[in-house]
Amino acid sequence: MLLKIIQRCLPEWIKRKKLKELFRLTADAFQSELPELKGLSSAALLPQYTLFTKEQAENHLQSGRPLEQVKQRLYQNAYRFGRNLRKTLHIGTWEEAVTALKVIYQLIGIDFQCDRQGEIIIRQCYFSSYYSGEVCKLISALDEGLAAGLSGGGRLCFQHRxxxxxECCKGYFQRELQVKSKDGST
Structure with a gap:
């Protein structure tokens, strides 16, 4: 029910709160200071977030430090964020997780489409005019963690960016695979 409501109308204060939370978890993953965000609308937060993530990712890529640790922190922080949204929105199915991803991505300027087989396509992405391919690959750990948290373990993977x-981003969003025991139960 709550998911249906946010599809129609999401209050500005919730948008701001969630964007600031996204800022915090990203700053934490990069082990950097959070920029001043007080008084910014959700519309003003998005370009700030874009520039912040671009700068943090580029600095990390240029530093020569291994990427795996920061990718893991980005994934884990976004996973917790997604898991909390899953609980708050009472998401119980893969289809509901896909719907939630569509709503979240719409808020940040990403046209996310996913069919019943889990194939995804993104024709428009706000971040694509700011990010290089390398930055996008690194920041995609956030997408992967968010999708896994929202879906209870699904896997989001991009093949084209x-x-x-x-021309578009393509990939898949795979449902969590259920492992059956010898007696046939899951």
Whole structure:
């Protein structure tokens, strides 16, 4: 029920709160200071977030430090964020997780489409005019963690990206695989 409500109308204060939370978890993953966000609307927060993530990712990529630790922190922080949204929105199915992803991505300027087989396509992405292919790959750990948290363990994977010169982003969103025991139960 709550998911249906946010599809129609999401109050500005919730948008701001969730964008600031996204800022915090990203700053934490990069082990950096959070910029001043007081008084910014959700519309003003998005470009600030874009520039912040671009700068943090570029600095990390240029530092020569291994990427795996920061990717893991981005994934884990976004996973917790997604898991909390899953609980708050009472998401119980993969289809509801897909719907939640569509709503979340719409709020940040991403046209996310996913069919019943889990194939995804993104024709427009706000971030694509700011991010390089390398930055996008690194920041995608946030997408992967968010999707896994929202879906209870599903896997989001991109195979083609706008930031790599492609017309659109393509990939898949795979449901969590259920492992059956010998007696056939899950």
């Amino acid at each position: 706008i930031t790599e010169g492609n």
